[in-house]
Amino acid sequence: MIVVLGGRGYVGQAICQQLQQRGLTFQAWSRRDCDYSRPEVLLESLRHSGARFLINSAGFTGRPNVDACELAKAECLAGNAVLPGTIREVCEHLQLPWGHVSSGCIYTGSGGSGAGFTEQDTPNFSFRQNNCSFYSGCKALGEEVLDGAERCYVWRLRIPFGHVDGPRNYISKLLRYDCLLDARNSISQLDECAAAFVDCWQRSVPYGVYNMTNPGSVTTRDVVAMIRRHGLSRKEFRFFDSDEQFLQIAAKTPRSNCVLDSGKAIVAGLQLRPVQEALEWSLCRWRAEEA
């Protein structure tokens, strides 16, 4: 049996769908039913659950976006930095293997070589550098808390997208924002990542940190060109002149724009298609939200 914490969230639902498709037994836990943020509750609940693996897809992301974390700092810290430590403590006590959904938004730039940050690189968009959003700072802290954790995967997802329109989907966001920030990013096809998380467990991939972005990177303008080519929108997309203008007009806190190297995941046999291919696949099957 596999336990999915935060299984009713955006990422958690994609993971549960994967588990269901594979016929694996699982339970999606919500704090409403079992307050897993309390170590004693989590410990007792896991003891009686028969869990063989745990996936932590709980965290605090802010709505509609990470700007909201600037106004909910205690919750952001609790969900993204304290909670992973609680889960680590309990899982290590029970010797239970587990995986944690982290974020690649703890980096900025393309890395020293320009080919993207690897798992060896220290996060450079964090409280330690004092250059980050509160959300990214908390995610980087969460990874520090998990440093050296036993039987633990840390999966770095980034700017998820997929074929189903919705407020959390990057493609939908680009369709809906009035004005866009042009930046180069590595991004994650959500269903492929959810499948890769489950593959880690099913195929006994070595524990550790994995950049779970589709290989390569794209600029916002690349994605907009693809959106137009697939006929999702005919509008003239507008772009901010600079990061400064984006921050003045549309955002309360800086965003991480970065390229990640997902070579470690690929070498481990995880199936992540090149980013252009994954985008084409999602755009070909686009399911627009009903008006």
Ligand SMILES: NC(=O)C1=CN([C@@H]2O[C@H](COP(=O)(O)OP(=O)(O)OC[C@H]3O[C@@H](n4cnc5c(N)ncnc54)[C@H](OP(=O)(O)O)[C@@H]3O)[C@@H](O)[C@H]2O)C=CC1
């Ligand atoms: N969406 C994105 O763009 C990305 C998300 N991630 C990471 O994936 C994880 C899930 O994100 P996503 O599914 O989008 O978020 P959602 O808000 O959709 O779901 C997260 C779930 O986590 C639980 N949760 C929320 N706040 C707290 C808290 N303070 N303490 C404990 N649990 C909390 C809630 O579940 P309940 O109350 O039911 O228990 C909530 O439904 C997060 O850790 C996020 O950082 C990483 C990269 C990109």
Ligand SMILES: Cc1cn([C@H]2C[C@H](O)[C@@H](COP(=O)(O)OP(=O)(O)O[C@H]3O[C@@H](C)C(=O)[C@@H](O)[C@H]3O)O2)c(=O)[nH]c1=O
């Ligand atoms: C607000 C805004 C954002 N953008 C850009 C910035 C960025 O490249 C992209 C998404 O920005 P948003 O502010 O919507 O999303 P944001 O909350 O920054 O998204 C992040 O959420 C957390 C949970 C993560 O872990 C990240 O990986 C990432 O997905 O859209 C615009 O182009 N125009 C806008 O008006």
